[in-house]
Amino acid sequence: MRILNKYLIQDFLVTFGMTLMVFTSVLCLGVLIKAIDVAAKGISVGLIAKIFGLNVPFMLTFSIPISVVTSVLLVFGRMSFDGEITAMKACGVSLWQIVAPILILAILLSAFCLSINTSIAPLCRLHFREMIAEVGNEDPAKLLEPGRFVRDFPGMLIYVSDRKGSDIKDVVVYQLGSNGPVQNIRAEYGRIHSDPTNALMMIDLFNVHSDALMKESGGDSKWHHIDAREYPYSIDLKQILRKRQVHQKVGEMTYGELTKGIRNIAALFPELQPRDLLRQRMTMMVEANKRLSLSMSCFAFALIGIPLGMKSKRRESSMGVLISLMLIFVFYLFIIIANQLVGKPQLRPDLIVWFPAIAYEILGFILIQRTN
Numbered sequence: 180m181r182i183l184n185k186y187l188i189q190d191f192l193v194t195f196g197m198t199l200m201v202f203t204s205v206l207c208l209g210v211l212i213k214a215i216d217v218a219a220k221g222i223s224v225g226l227i228a229k230i231f232g233l234n235v236p237f238m239l240t241f242s243i244p245i246s247v248v249t250s251v252l253l254v255f256g257r258m259s260f261d262g263e264i265t266a267m268k269a270c271g272v273s274l275w276q277i278v279a280p281i282l283i284l285a286i287l288l289s290a291f292c293l294s295i296n297t298s299i300a301p302l303c304r305l306h307f308r309e310m311i312a313e314v315g316n317e318d319p320a321k322l323l324e325p326g327r328f329v330r331d332f333p334g335m336l337i338y339v340s341d342r343k344g345s346d347i348k349d350v351v352v353y354q355l356g357s358n359g360p361v362q363n364i365r366a367e368y369g370r371i372h373s374d375p376t377n378a379l380m381m382i383d384l385f386n387v388h389s390d391a392l393m394k395e396s397g398g399d400s401k402w403h404h405i406d407a408r409e410y411p412y413s414i415d416l417k418q419i420l421r422k423r424q425v426h427q428k429v430g431e432m433t434y435g436e437l438t439k440g441i442r443n444i445a446a447l448f449p450e451l452q453p454r455d456l457l458r459q460r461m462t463m464m465v466e467a468n469k470r471l472s473l474s475m476s477c478f479a480f481a482l483i484g485i486p487l488g489m490k491s492k493r494r495e496s497s498m499g500v501l502i503s504l505m506l507i508f509v510f511y512l513f514i515i516i517a518n519q520l521v522g523k524p525q526l527r528p529d530l531i532v533w534f535p536a537i538a539y540e541i542l543g544f545i546l547i548q549r550t551n
Contacts, residue, residue, distance in 0.1 A: 183267065184280045187254075191281055195250040202242040202249075203235075210234040226310070233307040236300040240473060243292055244510075247285060248480035249503040254281075255488030264489060274551035278485050285481035293474035297434035305431035323347065323371075326521055328448065328459055330426045332414055336450060340522060345371040349522070350384060352412065353450055360450055362391040366410065384410040429466050437467045462521045464529040469514055472532045476510060479536040482543030486550055510535040 210231055258264050267277055323329060328351075329337045340349035347369045354362040366384035373380055387410040392400050432440065440447045444460040451459060480503075487502055513535045520528035 188280050191254050194253050198249045199246040202245050206238040233303040236295050236303045240296050240300050244476040247477045248484045251481050251484035252488040255485050259489040285478045289474050289477040296470040296474050301431045364389045378416040380414040382412045437463050461524040465517050468529045469532045472536050475536050479539040483539040486546035
């Protein structure tokens with residue numbers, strides 16, 4: 180068994196190393212374009228290399244699980260095609276003994292991904308944005324990250340559920356005063372325009388419902404409700420462009436910061452109304468569970484990939500890559516669905532991200548047991 184385990188581990192690691200380099204290189208293309216754009220501004224090569232390196236941990240959170248499932252499918256598909264699995268079983272070796280070293284490696288890779296997802300990758304993403312802001316390459320409109328309450332604009336909080344180019348949907352704006360919100364605006368959709376000359380970002384809001392705190396004749400303040408078909412809103416970018424201050428986004432929080440924020444969401448966002456606090460809390464819960472699920476995906480992909488690879492019985496790599504892409508598509512589809520449902524916490528989107536991982540593990544165990 181020692182010789183057999185060594186053979187399987189070496190075969191898997193060689194295939195895994197090659198696929199990891201390929202998939203990571205593909206994911207690097209976007210960062211490479213960003214680095215070239217920064218280089219065009221006359222930035223030093225050392226700073227560009229640092230910017231590029233800060234993106235590597237984030238890319239590994241995707242490329243490692245993808246490489247695991249592809250490697251497992253290729254290795255066990257080839258072994259099944261060559262009759263090696265049948266020969267091993269004929270010698271009295273059970274299928275669980277054959278796959279045990281690969282599953283152990285998958286568990287180790289899941290632990291490695293866990294460390295990246297919970298602390299290394301989010302911190303690197305935060306440092307990356309800080310460096311981009313330092314070199315003056317931050318587009319203020321890009322700060323409107325869908326599904327997040329954005330604090331980067333002084334004196335306000337802004338939320339958009341979706342953003343495609345200059346079009347935004349489900350817009351929430353909190354205008355903050357010294358003692359809390361003085362106006363909150365909600366719009367079904369909007370359109371962004373820029374005024375570089377005056378350093379303004381113009382947002383045309385449509386189907387608007389607004390509540391504003393106004394002073395009465397007696398000196399007291401009272402909330403007034405306003406409905407409007409169209410409502411132009413402008414944001415002064417002079418202060419944000421001058422300070423270049425980067426506020427930490429949900430995706431840039433470590434796992435410890437996420438769990439602390441979930442438990443004390445009202446203290447973290449004291450300006451938000453209760454229904455918005457619930458949505459922000461669910462956003463953070465989805466992010467926390469997504470990181471755990473992505474980390475566990477290495478083991479889940481290995482468990483489902485082993486029997487599928489043996490059933491495909493193909494030597495060529497095209498079938499293995501095709502099956503792996505299908506498995507990955509289904510896995511990330513549930514993550515996308517969960518992110519889209521953060522506004523409906525009653526549907527528990529934080530649990531939806533676990534469905535594919537658990538399903539792959541159960542199905543993989545059943546298929547291996549039947550094959551055994």
